[in-house]
Amino acid sequence: MDNLDLSNIDGLRILKVNDNVLHVHQIKPPYYFSCCDGLILLPRNGGNQKTVILDLNIEPHLINQINDLYGPISDYVCTHGHMDHIAHVHQWETLGTKIHAPIPEHACLLDLHNFHKGFQFNEALDFSMIQKFAELNGYNNCKEVHPFNPGKSFFFDDFEIKTIPFLGHSKAHVGFFLQQDKLIHISCLGFDQIKPGVDGFGPWYGFNECSINQYLKDIDLAQSLFLKQANILTSSHSYIIENPDITPFLYMREKIEKNQKIIDQAILSLKPLKKSEISLEDFLNMDLFFPKKKMDKFRYEIYNYWESGIISKHIERSKFLK
């Protein structure tokens, strides 16, 4: 499918998904975790009377331009509390848009301390580190956020947006199903190919609360929803997919499988040691997922924390340490 390119704002790619829905991507995010792609739902007869935005976290000057072109914007729905989904949401709020975010991560939008504690960074990193991380990504807090439970349906005028809990990625993480548009948005589930064939990291489960088992169920659920009820699939960091292309689901499962192989192999190479002698440090020192040895101290600390989470989850699943 060729989506009409409407990109009339420098720095953004704006693709027409259908007459009512646009998919927006910031071309050069200023820092690693500062932006994510999202959707603009234009006003429609017999539907939403004003523009609604779904999880479009882009830099403030671009938000202003979107508002000039497509506003006024009544509501904004955030999908979860990770930095690349919360950093700039405050800018939508200053334009008079009502901000909705899923429980419990709505709290991350209100106060950075909630982000620090909520994702248990506080067990490994000082708040000052998170402050620096937030600053680099342009984070500012919102003043008021309307919390919702994952799974809730929103009705904006007569238009329904169903949120779908995909909680393997985070405690609050939701996707969207737009029945009228036959569109499923899987948010940050882990399909992160910016173009066909271009590799990304895949599903992300670096925090304690993430679960690979839940991830696999979420991927199955997303696949069956897509194939049975939708024509189009969009997500936070990738290109647009049309039914019956199941690339995203194959890609995500393969990535998890590949990560398991990396850990299984590392275990075998550490095997000469007794099981009780193998520590998380041994795995971390091997730079299995991230080139930490090449990183400055700041990035090292953060990636080391995330990699610990990823490694621990695969150690638990490994048949070689049973």
Ligand SMILES: [Zn+2]
């Ligand atoms: Zn995320």
